[in-house]
Amino acid sequence: MTIHAPIPRPDRRPLTIRLATPRGFCAGVDRAIQIVERALEKYGAPVYVRHEIVHNRHVVERLKAMGAVFVRELDECPDDRPVVFSAHGVPKSVPAGARARDLFFLDATCPLVSKVHVEAERHHAAGRHIILIGHTGHPEVVGTMGQLPPGAISLVETVADAEAFQRPGDAALAYATQTTLSVDDTAEILAVLKRRFPELPDPHKEDICYATTNRQEAVKRLGEGCDLVLVVGSKNSSNSARLVEVAIRAGARDARLVDDAGHVDWNWFDGVSTVGVTAGASAPEPLIAALVDAIADRFDATVVEDAGERETVTFKLPRALTD
CATH class of the missing domain: 3.40.50.11270 (Rossmann fold)
Structure with missing residues (x-):
């Protein structure tokens, strides 16, 4: 969906809207x-x-x-x-x-999540105990841990967990990660694990998915130059919540997760001259367009689309739906 240029409103306070690229659906x-x-x-x-x-x-x-x-x-x-x-x-x-x-x-499991499942099974078959970096109770973590018998996987959520983890006996170790984590947080946890267990092998390919990584890199660029960053996404969306955290770390004065334009508190815009807009991987583009329109209705807005990674990845549908 195209974001249309807002109608000039010279009688209102000027505001720059920076749109992240990529954003929204993966x-x-x-x-x-x-x-x-x-x-x-x-x-x-x-x-x-x-x-x-x-x-x-x-x-x-x-x-x-x-x-x-x-x-x-x-x-x-x-x-x-x-x-x-x-x-x-x-x-x-x-x-x-x-x-x-x-x-x-x-x-409908994402093929990149299925890849983590396959890696976990491969490590288990080789006799390795698996450390899974992820969030307790998240459906993806529940699904990954449910690929193997109880006790085959240990969940690590934080740096403190990584420091406290104890190897079960003399078992060889491997690790995997939830695909929607913060890249930087995961790197910190992994650094601790690698320091404590230098023999930990690297995965064949990064577990954190390309879309999560690309959206976090895009929001870092927003955070560096925006007073406020708005992330369109639902509260139970892990990748959306991570975008808020990444924006703050990157330098944004404030960052908020909103379901849609109706959940914006316009007091957040006090003193704001540049607002960044992005969306988690499960948020539809029309919600982003509606948010831009709502901002443009209240300000003399200029929309600038950031340069970023252009995604061309597609995944096949199940054969039962294409026959």
């Missing part, structure tokens, strides 16, 4: 949403979705209106309707339970 989120939409087109409503397909309230509400039914567990799903697993991934017990009931299911 390939994994786009794929997951398409899976639900295509399933509704092909099989009709209702289609059941285990947990929020992505962490964005507006996306979830729109899909509900189309006929998606969001549930917490499979026992809430009837036997005769399709079920979609969320983009965050699920423990192995979930598809096993679906197969036991002969449910038709579609797995």
Whole structure:
């Protein structure tokens, strides 16, 4: 969606709006949403979705209106309707339970999360104990830990956790990370682990996904020159919350997470001459455009789009939806 230039308002205070690039939907989120939409087109409503397909309230509400039914567990799903697993991934017990009931299911797990699952299984098969850097209770962490038997993975959330971690016996070690973490926070935790356990191998490829990394780099550039940074995203979106933290660290005087333009407190703009606008990987572009319009309605705004990484990654849909 194109962000249109605002109408000049010379009678109002001038304000520069800097738009981060990239921002908003990533390939994994786009794929997951398409899976639900295509399933509704092909099989009709209702289609059941285990947990929020992505962490964005507006996306979830729109899909509900189309006929998606969001549930917490499979026992809430009837036997005769399709079920979609969320983009965050699920423990192995979930598809096993679906197969036991002969449910038709579609797995919308982001391929980059699936890559972490495969790495965890590879390390486990090689006899290594896995340290997972991530946030307790996040669906992605629950899904990754659920790929292996209890006790095979130890969760580390902070530098203090990394200092306190104890190797189980004389086990060889490996590590993996949640894909939506702060790149800088993860580097600090990993530095401690590498100091304590120098033999820790590097992953074949970075676990933190390209989209998370690109959006954090973009918001660093905003933070360096903005008085205020607004991040469009829902509170339960890990990657969106990290963008707020990154903006503050980069030098922004203030940074806020907002669901949409209706959640902006205009007192935040007191003394602000430059505002940065970005969005988490699960936030739709129309919400960003609406926020820019709302700001432009109150100020004599000039919109500048920052130069940044242009993303061309796409992920294939399940064959059941493309045949």
